[in-house]
Each structure stands twice: as structure tokens, then as C-alpha cells.
Amino acid sequence: MPPTTDWSVYVEYDTTLPDNDDVHDALLDQLADHHPALTTAPNGNIGVLITITAPTVEQACTTALETVGTALRTVHGSAALAGIEIMTSAELNRRNHLPTIPPLTDIPGVARILGISGAGARKRVTSPEFQRHVPVATTIDDRPYFVVEHVERYAAQRTPGRPAKATRQ
Structure with missing residues (x-):
């Protein structure tokens, strides 16, 4: 059988x-x-x-x-x-047994993950490049929250430091 x-x-x-x-x-x-x-x-x-x-x-x-x-x-x-x-x-x-809601983080958490200041994180999360890779998962009390895994993936693929200044021609 x-x-x-x-x-x-x-x-x-x-x-x-x-x-x-x-x-x-x-x-x-x-x-x-x-x-x-x-x-x-x-x-x-x-x-x-x-x-x-x-x-x-x-x-x-x-x-x-x-x-x-x-x-x-x-x-x-x-x-x-x-x-x-x-x-x-x-x-x-x-x-x-999988979590129904993935772990989320706020802007201070984004700052920690990316290794940047809170002000830098506030600016970064509004950039089109960040939003393309890390959409807002939810908003609570007018504060955006992001899926931690998405932020970590973004952090792993980005080049650290400030972007190069545009040169005038």
C-alpha cells in the first residue's frame, strides 16, 4: 500500500x-x-x-x-x-505560524537601519527612489510605517553616503 x-x-x-x-x-x-x-x-x-x-x-x-x-x-x-x-x-x-503582519518600522527605525540621522531618514523616505523600493505599509497618527524587510533590502543594495553633487556645465 x-x-x-x-x-x-x-x-x-x-x-x-x-x-x-x-x-x-x-x-x-x-x-x-x-x-x-x-x-x-x-x-x-x-x-x-x-x-x-x-x-x-x-x-x-x-x-x-x-x-x-x-x-x-x-x-x-x-x-x-x-x-x-x-x-x-x-x-x-x-x-x-507565519506572522500575519510583517514587522514594521517608523522613520527612526529607518534611520537606524540605514545608518543615517533622523532628519536624513525623514528626507529619504520622501524620495521617489526610496518610495519605489520601500512603499509605505501603513500610516498611524500621520506617521508612516514601512516593512522592515523592505528597508533592509533597500539598505543592502544602496551605496552609502551622500549622492554626488551635480556639476554645472
């Missing part, structure tokens, strides 16, 4: 479930052997996350579509498939 893998499968259908705990519970009961979770996608569709154990991604995909499709038809009726995403459970766990 070939080795098996646990697959995390997200299946989305172009339908909504009634706002009724009994319907949600019935769908979860139908899928109980697959550790289900229900969600509402940003567009309002119903999303179902289950675990399937199978030797190949193709078999996991087929099994998930059959399993979730049958459960949804039993509880709610038919619905059109909107999409499917499948990955190993190990990959899902890895992704779930």
Missing part, C-alpha cells in the same frame, strides 16, 4: 448557508470524520476546510470534492463549485 499524506483541502461553493446553527451543525456532522471547519468567504460564499488522507494530491482532491459535495447537497441542496485549494497539512501548519 502506498504511503499516505494528510491534505488540507479548502472547498468553496457559490452559495450561502442560512444563518441557522442547525444547518451549520448538520453540515459539520456530515463531515465529522474529516475535522471540518466552516467559513464565509469575503464574497459571501460558503467555505469548508477539511482534512483528507490520501496517497496523492489528485486522489485527495477527488475525495474532498465528493465528500464536501455530498454533504452540502444532503444539508442544503446543490451549489456550483467556486474553487478549491489543497496543500499538505504540514504546509498549512507552516503558513499558520
Whole structure:
């Protein structure tokens, strides 16, 4: 017998479930052997996350579509498939442990990373060249914040020091 893998499968259908705990519970009961979770996608569709154990991604995909499709038809009726995403459970766990918001820094942090003064950093962050490489990630209380990794990448590729003065011809 070939080795098996646990697959995390997200299946989305172009339908909504009634706002009724009994319907949600019935769908979860139908899928109980697959550790289900229900969600509402940003567009309002119903999303179902289950675990399937199978030797190949193709078999996991087929099994998930059959399993979730049958459960949804039993509880709610038919619905059109909107999409499917499948990955190993190990990959899902890895992704779930990634930070949802990358580390951010403000202008004093930019100054530290670039090794320049605060005034230099304030001027630098408004330059088109800096903004092309390091866009503002968010603004809080009128203060710009930048993704630390972007600033560090910019610092690694830039030539330190003042730019050469333009010469008159």
C-alpha cells in the first residue's frame, strides 16, 4: 500500500448557508470524520476546510470534492463549485505560524537601519527612489510605517553616503 499524506483541502461553493446553527451543525456532522471547519468567504460564499488522507494530491482532491459535495447537497441542496485549494497539512501548519503582519518600522527605525540621522531618514523616505523600493505599509497618527524587510533590502543594495553633487556645465 502506498504511503499516505494528510491534505488540507479548502472547498468553496457559490452559495450561502442560512444563518441557522442547525444547518451549520448538520453540515459539520456530515463531515465529522474529516475535522471540518466552516467559513464565509469575503464574497459571501460558503467555505469548508477539511482534512483528507490520501496517497496523492489528485486522489485527495477527488475525495474532498465528493465528500464536501455530498454533504452540502444532503444539508442544503446543490451549489456550483467556486474553487478549491489543497496543500499538505504540514504546509498549512507552516503558513499558520507565519506572522500575519510583517514587522514594521517608523522613520527612526529607518534611520537606524540605514545608518543615517533622523532628519536624513525623514528626507529619504520622501524620495521617489526610496518610495519605489520601500512603499509605505501603513500610516498611524500621520506617521508612516514601512516593512522592515523592505528597508533592509533597500539598505543592502544602496551605496552609502551622500549622492554626488551635480556639476554645472
